[in-house]
Amino acid sequence: MSLLATTLHLYLSAAAVLAPVLTAASDESLMQAYSAGDTRAFEVLYTRHRGPFWRYLTRLIGSSAEGEELFQDAWQRVIVARESYVSAGANAEATGSPFRAWLFRIGHNLAMDRLRHKNIAPESSMDDNVLQFPAHSDAEPEHMSISAEAHQRLMQSLAELPAEQREVVLLRAEGELSLEEIGVLTGHGRETVKSRLRYALAKLKQSLA
Secondary structure: OOHHHHHHHHHHHHHHHHHHHHHHOOHHHHHHHHHOOOHHHHHHHHHHHHHHHHHHHHHHHOOHHHHHHHHHHHHHHHHHOHHHHHHOOOOOOOOOOOHHHHHHHHHHHHHHHHHHHHOOOOOOOOOHHHHHOOOOOOOOHHHHOOOHHHHHHHHHHHHOOOHHHHHHHHHHHOOOOOHHHHHHHHOOOHHHHHHHHHHHHHHHHHHHO
């Protein structure tokens, strides 16, 4: 076997071993690896969170074009701030800064800045790209059986929610954040978050009745 073939074989073998390890690693471990120069760790993070994060931003704003800009800006912030995130504590979860909450906080701040800068409210309707973007690919079968019509009706009802209720729903559903994490992110107490979520879910349920 030539030197080139041997090297390629070893590289592919190492990649095959490392890929499952990276995939199973926590977000925080991946950020530490990425900060140390492992670009594959970033690819795993990006793949893991891109769907929910894109849905959060586009459904929060109501526009796929605006949401896409925010999405790209947010990931650029992640790249730039990777070292400061890791330096905040080797165990990010223990310091109260899990990656998912940190990522969605970046998206939230960018979205709020965009809305304030333009002096506009989130769209009360969603464009077709946002409406048709699927839910979680790993959703339970009963959740995936929802018809296209019902899905569109649900998304339109989501768009018509008051902005603060819409965001709470999205942070819970797409960000999978706890009520406490949502409270810290939005600057409101747990009971306020819980109340907004309850009212919002009641309205969404009614839209599908």
